[in-house]
Amino acid sequence: MPFIRTFRVRWVDTDVAGVMHFTNYLRYFEACEEEFYRSIGLAFNTVRTKYGITFPRIEAHCIYRAPCRFDDCFDVEMRMREVSEKTITWDFRAIRQVDGNVAAEGYIKCISVNAEWKAVPLPLEVVEMVRQKGR
Amino acid sequence: MPFIRTFRVRWVDTDVAGVMHFTNYLRYFEACEEEFYRSIGLAFNTVRTKYGITFPRIEAHCIYRAPCRFDDCFDVEMRMREVSEKTITWDFRAIRQVDGNVAAEGYIKCISVNAEWKAVPLPLEVVEMVRQKGR
Amino acid sequence: MPFIRTFRVRWVDTDVAGVMHFTNYLRYFEACEEEFYRSIGLAFNTVRTKYGITFPRIEAHCIYRAPCRFDDCFDVEMRMREVSEKTITWDFRAIRQVDGNVAAEGYIKCISVNAEWKAVPLPLEVVEMVRQKGR
Amino acid sequence: MPFIRTFRVRWVDTDVAGVMHFTNYLRYFEACEEEFYRSIGLAFNTVRTKYGITFPRIEAHCIYRAPCRFDDCFDVEMRMREVSEKTITWDFRAIRQVDGNVAAEGYIKCISVNAEWKAVPLPLEVVEMVRQKGR
Numbered sequence A, B, C, D: 001m002p003f004i005r006t007f008r009v010r011w012v013d014t015d016v017a018g019v020m021h022f023t024n025y026l027r028y029f030e031a032c033e034e035e036f037y038r039s040i041g042l043a044f045n046t047v048r049t050k051y052g053i054t055f056p057r058i059e060a061h062c063i064y065r066a067p068c069r070f071d072d073c074f075d076v077e078m079r080m081r082e083v084s085e086k087t088i089t090w091d092f093r094a095i096r097q098v099d100g101n102v103a104a105e106g107y108i109k110c111i112s113v114n115a116e117w118k119a120v121p122l123p124l125e126v127v128e129m130v131r132q133k134g135r
Helices: A022-039 A044-051 A124-133 B022-039 B044-051 B124-133 C022-039 C044-051 C124-133 D022-039 D044-051 D124-133
Strands: A003-008 A057-064 A073-083 A087-096 A102-111 B003-008 B057-064 B073-083 B087-096 B102-111 C003-008 C057-064 C073-083 C087-096 C102-111 D003-008 D057-064 D073-083 D087-096 D102-111
Touching: A003 A022, A022 A044, A022 A057, A022 A073, A022 A087, A022 A102, A022 B022, A022 B057, A057 B022, A073 A124, B003 B022, B022 B044, B022 B057, B022 B073, B022 B087, B022 B102, B073 B124, C003 C022, C022 C044, C022 C057, C022 C073, C022 C087, C022 C102, C022 D022, C022 D057, C057 C087, C057 D022, C073 C124, D003 D022, D022 D044, D022 D057, D022 D073, D022 D087, D022 D102, D073 D124
Parallel strands: none
Antiparallel strands: A003 A073, A057 A102, A057 B057, A073 A087, A087 A102, B003 B073, B057 B102, B073 B087, B087 B102, C003 C073, C057 C102, C057 D057, C073 C087, C087 C102, D003 D073, D057 D102, D073 D087, D087 D102
């Protein structure tokens, strides 16, 4: 089952074409990811404090299928695609609530780095929680 | 030869990890694209006014190789990858000026739509200019 | 009684100093305003469609008292300060949930304009609803 | 004489009303400030590294007089208004190049804080340079 959070297009998210700017879908995907980690008791801040690591993105991909406009509600669905020793890849979909159509879908790949920005193995606790709750 | 524009990481572009937020590379890629169209006398606004079309993005992809930090200068290189009847795909690279390393690289695919947001053929003038100047 | 909505500082809202960028408080104030209008059945979109008007901002002011950091929750309180023939001024406060301290406070003054961006009187329905529910 | 830098409204800066979002003027004011410090050899990063201080904003005010739209060029003029022991206040104006009209004007007040986010006196070098070059 995907992890789902609902968002609404803000005025500031739109552009002169009247639709949400394409980069904002990725920002809401990330916001959903933040909520996922919080929901499993591993908020980014906890991970930073406890393990000294952060999760910079090393790849992002998004296909845009139908625009969201100001005030539209959309659900972001998030599913774990793959966990490797140092990386996690998440699949995302943004679904328009008004008609159930996919607005955008893609993936984001993150890597575990320490304070010196060197790639390091993901903490086991994170791997296990993500494996368990993220699918 | 690629089309090149130089940008500098602003304070507001950074995040708590001290690096430019991953979505901002895509925003600077788009800013470079805006400058390209202006340089060939076809600013987005001209295209909107003259032909009644805009170019929403239907796909974006980016690989992040090395972070840019506050105050860093980087060159965005832009090359036309493919033009079809209704779409244009651009390749982008962001190169850090300090060491010449690639910070990020990817592509953005745009489609030509009319005021009703229906896909329509690209104006011939645009296709020709992009073919001529975009490679 | 103020109108209140709660928000959480997103990763993308922060900057290299580790705090929410000062312009984002104003963006959340506006998000709260959007929710207020929706709550009284007058979403910005309804107002745009029904009356052909929008509410551009003509003044904004904000004092920053204590920083919000990534993952912090804060309440935005919004109170109507003044309604004139063509303008509405809202007072805002952002309160950190962790300690009840004021993070930021200020006001935003909006004007009613038509499609030609000319100032026009506020629709009576809007004035009445704002007077009734906005204080 | 004011310190002046020119910017252009990006697609992402606009909103569904077709104009630059009101918070982006403040972002461009800050970008101008960044360029000012760089121009006097005191880039924010230098100040952070050399003195261990940053300049969070404690107040911002802006009056919006005429909208800037996509592709519009505007000059940001910046003048030092006041320097106190721990604060600097800057006046800003955004002037539309097309007609010389003021799009927006306001001020931003910054305070000098150390790594613990405590207010500390401004470094003398900064005060002198700002007094000399900022007016």
